[in-house]
Amino acid sequence: MSASRYPGWESFTFPVGQASADQPVAFCADLSPASVLGGYRRGIVPIPAETEFIRTRNEVLYEDKVAAGAIAIVGGSRDDPYWVAWWSPDPRLLIQGEGVHLGRNVRKRLRRDGLVTSADTAFRRVAEECRAGREPRWLTDSLLGSLAELHTAGWAHSIEVWRGDDLVGGALCMGIGEVLSGDSLFGRHPGGAAIAVADMWARLGVVGGKVIDAQWDSPFLRSLGAAPVAREQYLALLDRSAAPVSLPREALPALRLLPAQP
Template sequence: MNRCPDWEALDVLEAAPDGPVAFCADLSPASLLAAYRAGLYPFPTSDDYARVLNEVLYADLVEEGRIPLVGEESDDPYAVSWWSPDPRPVLPVSAAHLSRSLARRLRNRLPWSTSLNQRFEQVVRECRADRNPLWLTEELIASLIRLHELGHAHSVEVWEDSDLVGGVFGLQVGSVLSMDSMFFHRPGASKVAVSDLAARFAQAGGVLLDAQRDSPHVRDLGTLLVPREQYVRHLRRTARDILPMPTATLPARRLAQPTGSR
């Protein structure tokens, strides 16, 4: 068995390219931030069945030392798996763009605006709604809210008049912002949220949006697959930088314009 006292002692580059790379019960704000800085993100289980399933599937690999345990020995680790896929889907902020049809809708006076960090908890809970499995547990939400208060976690909101119609949230690690989840109540609203986040992060000096898990949906955003080693080494260079983003409420139609004119 391989047990690491904390995230700094874990070398994620030695982990398998798919499947969980560690188990750790600690979802505190400090643990969460340290794990993201090391290139991992959590996937908490929503019930006892899912927790037992983790143990059944992975206990042998843990005993063999191929999946390490992180944290105190007294903790029950199987309630939270931690992931770091190889390759990693990322979106360079300079490459973020909207589809032609969505850009056309915005230019034709679709009455949307965007904001930063005005409704962080509401965005998180909208992302949690109707999701299965329910990985956004109350414990994780509480830590994300605390990290938001400390300036590490951010949300973008998309508004139609006073109605919240879309959004995205994630955790910033230096010049990388790792997007945890997004939602929409109007077609295209989550893509507008990601485009807005890229524009604001680029203005602050950010470089990459991390989509965490590859899927057709994130490919549609324009993500690229990069080796995990490249992603982690980029994190290590800038992990403790804080890049304040502009917070003004802005018209979403600006995102339909060429990058230089936004």
């Protein structure tokens, strides 16, 4: 098998004979808004290298698999692709069906803390909170710049959780048809991140959406009701021709996210 190269995401197909799910599916240096959107439309998310060390580590770890065609190269031959690894986890962690499960402590917070949620009113602030203090920083300036442009175009979204004027929780996500792909979360208040996910689910439902792509497996996301499915099942849910979806933006009491009493 020889190296797999594609000029852009439109022609990309997933590599055959991928040795491990714990590796990227492609390297591509292009972090333009069009490239980022093209990846998301195919269930693929970028993880840029913040430093030369991480870029070199990508090459050392994966150059043999690139040469064998198990990891693709996307973009022009003059680009240095190892600056950005593109991942498509398999299995994929999804929230669907019964939606988000909020634990007892979070439900207590909803009842007593007077929290309010909104969407798409503080995208940059949420993004900065999501990447604050995280090393290595995958949400680089270049990627954030493209996500901000995609936000202006209606593709990328933010969820905000407020306690008064204080932003205490939030999430970033990308909308592809009936799917919101969740990129990052933060919480500076107990339950703030979980409430952001619950609000994302509620607003998605208003516009007819059905699935939150939680991307990466973790005990926290499992506790919210996320469950793994095969990547092929997830890819079948994506509508590559979908137009941007506008989430309801208005500020609403977080108390509404409490599950209905039986």
